[in-house]
Amino acid sequence: MRGDDTPFPARLTVPRWPSGVPDLPRALAWTFVRAGCAGSARCAIGRWRTQEPAGVVEAGDLPAGFFEGRLVGWRLAVCGEAGRVARVVAAATAAGLLDEEIVVNVESTASARWFCPACGATTTVPAGAGSAGCDGCGRRLQPREHWSPASGQFLCDAS
Numbered sequence: 808m809r810g811d812d813t814p815f816p817a818r819l820t821v822p823r824w825p826s827g828v829p830d831l832p833r834a835l836a837w838t839f840v841r842a843g844c845a846g847s848a849r850c851a852i853g854r855w856r857t858q859e860p861a862g863v864v865e866a867g868d869l870p871a872g873f874f875e876g877r878l879v880g881w882r883l884a885v886c887g888e889a890g891r892v893a894r895v896v897a898a899a900t901a902a903g904l905l906d907e908e909i910v911v912n913v914e915s916t917a918s919a920r921w922f923c924p925a926c927g928a929t930t931t932v933p934a935g936a937g938s939a940g941c942d943g944c945g946r947r948l949q950p951r952e953h954w955s956p957a958s959g960q961f962l963c964d965a966s
């Protein structure tokens with residue numbers, strides 16, 4: 808799995824998380840992942856479980872290679888905190904899942920992931936931070952308004 812070494816893709820947008828709990832489209836099988844999921848009023852897991860019988864896995868308990876070699880028809884649904892959800896989506900995307908094979912619900916936004924163009928490291932920062940030191944090279948990072956759905960990272964300027 809490439810994970811955080813994924814080169815920053817050309818297609819950039821700002822984050823567009825769904826505003827309400829999305830319904831699950833039809834699929835053969837699902838896995839639900841809790842990524843900083845707090846079970847709050849905005850949590851989707853309970854509602855999703857009424858729609859599909861699926862196992863629920865904590866993001867921290869996902870074994871290496873979990874997303875690799877999945878059968879066609881298998882889908883992933885992730886609920887939790889924005890930065891941690893983005894990390895799971897990035898891992899799944901790096902393993903070959905397509906956007907339409909991943910359903911996301913964000914309960915809260917406490918962190919964001921910033922990509923350093925100088926060294927390629929990912930730094931997790933509190934949501935709303937204006938700048939931060941890069942975990943990889945120590946340069947000062949400032950986020951641009953560009954966000955990659957594939958990697959779940961904001962592209963930054965490094966100085």
Ligand SMILES: [Zn+2]
Pocket residue numbers: 841844845846847849850851852886887914
């Ligand atoms: Zn949740």
Ligand SMILES: [Zn+2]
Pocket residue numbers: 923924925926927928941942943944945946965
């Ligand atoms: Zn860096």
